Amino acid sequence: MLKPKKKLLLIDLDGVLVTSSGPNAPIDAGLSPLHGMDTGDCLINSGATIAVLTHRHKTEAEQILKLLKIDLTNIVRCYAAQELWDCAIKYKQTSQTLLKGLRKSLILPLIKDELGYGPEDIAVIDDRMEILSEMSNKGVGLTLLAPFRTTNSNGNVHLITFDLLEALQVFEKWSKDMSSQTTQHINLKERVVLNNTLLSHSTVIALNRWDYFALTRKIARTLRRYISQYMPTTFRSW
Secondary structure: OOOOOOOEEEEOOEOOOEEOOOOOOOHHHOEEEOOOOOHHHHHHHOOOEEEEEOOOOHHHHHHHHHHOOOOHHHOOEEEOHHHHHHHHHHOOOHHHHHHHOOOHHHHHHHHHHHHOOOHHHEEEEEOOHHHHHHHHHOOOOEEEEOOOEEEEEOOEEEEEEEOHHHHHHHHHHHHHOOOOOOOEEEEOOEEEEOOOOOOEOOOOOOOOOOOHHHHHHHHHHHHHHHHOOOOOOOOOOO
């Protein structure tokens, strides 16, 4: 496969494009856009080659993109939990995945096979430093830490995030710097979200109660949490 001319930007959902009442909270708990309702237009108009990379269930991820008005035809891929598990099987990482959970770096070989991007041609925006560190260790060219927290001012709770346009400009500048051969890490500047409208109050993602993948993942998470009481450095939730 020929090496693509453009570089690839992987964007997380939770803590980067949207926020909810808690980590991996269901959409019916209410989702808020961190960059306004024109997030989709902002990404599309940037001209960047973009894929979504999330730990969420595929159905949830696609629904969130729909609520953000991001057409799936305008991004090259939506990589969700199912793809991460498929990669664990395909690239013989099943045992480690069962022990440590789904790691986003599992997707890198698939991106190379499907799209032709090596790790050095990939940038990642995520709100978790441990994920970015692992991606850097795997050779990802640019990692962008998205600030995400809440602050209380005069009794009003505000969200701290980043400027999406600025992040896209950083990515564009890095993409054009062909002399850069080393991994770069950038902490994006903080921005306060003052008016935050819920994307959805009552939209329910009704995952099939007998969804094989969802059930298996739930059981594995429960087992790891139980065992972690005895081997805390080996197991973690996913």
